[in-house]
Amino acid sequence: MGTYLITGATGGIGTAVAELLRERGHDLVLTGRSAERLDRLAARLRGAAHAPTQVIDPGAVMSGRRNASVTTIPLDLTEPLRIEASLAAAGLPARLDGVVHAAGMVHLAPVADMEAVEWIQHLSVNLVSAAEMTRLLLPALRAAEGHVVFVNSTAGLRANPEWSAYAASKFGLRALADSLRAEEPSLRVTTVYPGRTATEMQRKVRAQEGHPYAEDDFAAPTTVARVLVSALETPRDAVVSDVTVRPS
Template identity: 35%
Template structure:
């Protein structure tokens, strides 16, 4: 069970003296409305999308501080809006914003960034979209480039939020 694994994270992870960059990128997304979601659906999404990055970051925080490193949270465009048929995922991404914002305000020795991609060519997004066209979504390499830009930001700055959107929004395609 993921909750037990998260509780044991201190013992599982090696003691890293220095952490220059942490990218919290794991997530699940299954389409649920308020009506269709059950407690187990909420729990599974919260555990992987919020609890796991919170716990991983907590465990690696001493190394991030020592390196004056960067913690990156891969969020989603869904984190700033509501979606009736994808409410569980969107709610967890709202929570991930709060996690990143709180960490940024409490940890002045590290840089904290939220990268929020729109629809990206991943297995997760393919599973959500009934009418999937790879040419209409963001290539994963573009998200990697956004991560690189955050890491390469100068020492006196931090890019606190990076929105990565498709050239033409899916809803605007004709």
């Protein structure tokens, strides 16, 4: 069993990934902006509903169970320069089997109305913090020959009107993943491109678009999480480098 760090762990996709990894008996390091929400999530994951059931290894049979640890680190990704001090104070493990970058933010507006502070926020949360986290965690990832997963967006493949800042940050995240994959041959790097997913972020997007939010119109976070964890479970002789998940 391994150790996985998840950013944006209290968001829809981040929480769903944490639940699946917890069920498989892995140790988790959960990060998010709200310490209270992280504590509530950690307490729930430690409960019986998410007891370990199997290990990430498609060919393995688990010989026993253990109570995997769940720890939390409050992080404000709008301030990437403070991440290093926060991680140092937390005392991270020397080995990380994987990092899942699931944090993100979005605000829709035409280019004519998008001010510099909003561009900086998008780039800080969606791109620069992911790059900084990855840089700081590389020694632990290299030690475990680990896996880095970037939760991108279909907006990282095509920019639509009023999505300029978000799409630019996600195009940059795609470039980060591609460069990392080429630079770190001992690591596996995956980019997941979810389409519209039934999360609180999507609820806010629909409000900004002036449309009602109907959960059934979108892919479930657990569906995206299953695709992501399947990439983690791919045998070591291959890597799922890019995968798109769209609502049907």
